[in-house]
Amino acid sequence: MLKQNRTANYSLEQVLDELERDYIASHPKSAAHVKRAAEVLPGGSTRTVLHFDPFPLVIARASGSQLVDLDGHTYTDFANDFTAAFYGHxxxxxxxxxxxxxKNGLSFGGLNVYEEKLAREICSRFDSIDRVRFCNSGTEANLIALQLAKQATGRSKILAFTGGYHGSMLSFLGGKNINYGTSDFVFADFNSEESVEAAVAGVLHDLAAIVVEPMIGSGGGILAEVKFLSFLRNFSQKHGALLIFDEVQTARMARGGLQEIFGIRPDLTTLGKFLGGGGSFGAFGGAAAFMDLFDATRQGAIPHGGTFNNNIMSMAAGYAGYSRVGTPEAIAVANNRAAGLRQSLTQVAESAGVPIQLGGYGTIISIHFQSSLLTRPADIRTNAQQRKLVHLELLRRHVYAARRGTINLSLANSDEDVDHYVRAFADICEAHSPLLQN
Structure with missing residues (x-):
């Protein structure tokens, strides 16, 4: 291996070449599995976000905060299924x-007792949610919520934000996508009131909804400014549009999500990820005036189907996890642990002379190697090669994290796990400080 405290003498490409060779040599079974899987799965997988080069790890088993890959390597998990594994494994x-x-059956084709329990738990935590409907993913939840807004208002235009992500068919991260039905969208810059007013200037009469992540997740963990969200709330009310908060990732941040922390009440909220307890899950809810449009006992109700909307596994696991594991008290403890991690990461980077900005909120932390502040995704300066460098070095130190630089703490992550990450990060900053400058 290259002398870790002498990377100033090597280019980033040279360091990455050696890290790749080391990774390939250490993971032959994962490599063989991905190659074999590629015969029947494009690229060897069925979820693009899990891919990284030279090939992704294949996980054999998991428990608590630990993962074990096919080659027998054990990792402390800081990816936690991109926020979905908030309860740990x-x-x-x-x-x-x-x-x-x-034990009582998997697929009833009828109502079950768990769906009402989970719905009641969600409604009790979110002041803005009087009623909720379930579906199978955050993507689906957002697609349906947008259609509900159109039905409720009789309008067709949607305002979204550049760099936002509302699921695999509503991705505004840039580049290629498989977006569906976005011809009615107009786009503004995140955290910019002026951009919002300019974007909708010609469509105000037909504006059905504004959809926004109170913290842009996949686009870099960029937190909305309270002033900006308050502006969106007032703006949407003034012009007769619905305000939709996508809290698929951020529901974990407080008893009632980021909207509780900000003190802003949207008309509709979309949910997903961890709330299914590990099962496929999505949900959308809000004011009764809008949600009751789905009430099948009313004449002219909007139909909303989905064979697995109330599937036993997601409903039972979701209710048990949300009511007994992901309690408000447990969330507060995890947020405090994350605050300590943020402080340690900042101190480590500054000591090594590495510029750093930490995006996100609470148990979601996004690392950016830059001194300049981030208010929108276009402000990010960290490049893909730097991301790869840190990612492969973390894997060498038995830390499993997302290549895009996000830490997603779970309730299973301990203080010892956090110390492990900090030590690994300190090693990387010390070894590669010249390569992490922007």
């Missing part, structure tokens, strides 16, 4: 709830 409360539910 195989939490006994969730597992036992699943076992009990499965």
């Amino acid at each position: 195989s939490d006994p409360v969730v597992v036992n709830a699943l076992i009990d539910a499965i």
Whole structure:
């Protein structure tokens, strides 16, 4: 391996070449599996975000905060399924709830007792949600919420934000996508009131909704300014449009999500990820005046189907996890642990002379190697090669994280896990400080 404290003598490309060779040599079984899987799965997988070069790890098993790959390497998990594994892996409360539910049958084709329990738990936590409907992913939740806004207002235009992400068919990150039905969208810059007014100037009479992540997640963990969200709330009310908060990632940040922290009440909220307890899950909810348009007991109700909307596994695991594991008290403890991690990461980087900005909020932390502040995705300066460098170095130190530089703490991550990450990050900053400058 290149002398780690002498990378000023090597180019980033040289360091990456050696890291890749080391990774390939250390993970032959993952490499073989991905190659074999590529015969039947494009690229060897069925979820693009999990791909990284030279090839992604294949996980054999997981428990708590630990993962084990096919080659027998154990990692502390800081990706946590891109926020979906907030309860950690195989939490006994969730597992036992699943076992009990499965014993009584998997697919009823009828109502079950768990859906009402989970719905009541969600409505009790979110002041803005009077009623909720379930579906199968955050993508689906956002697609349906936007259609509901159009039905409720009789309008067709949607305002969204450049760099936002509302699911695989509503991705505004740039580059290629498989977006559906976005011809009615107009786009503004995040955290810019002036950009919002300019973007909708010609369509105000036909504006059905504004959809926004109170923290842009996939686009870099950029937190909305309270002033900006307040502006959106007032602007949407003034012009008769619905305000939709995408809290698919950020529901974990407080009892009632980021909207509780900001003190802003949207008309509709979309949810997903961890709320299914590890099962496929999506949800959308809001004011009764809008949600009751789906009330099948009313004449002219909007139909909303979905074979697995109330699937036993997601409903049972979701209720057990949300009511007994992801409690407001547990969320507060995790947020405090994350605050300590943020402080340590900043101190480590500054000591090594590495510029750093930490995006996100609470248990979601996005690392950017730059001194300049970030108010929108276009402000990000960290490049893909730097991301790859840090990612491969973390894997060498048995830390599993997302290549895009995001840490997603779970409730299973301990203080010892956090110390492990900080030590690994300190090693990387010390070794590669010249290569992490922007």
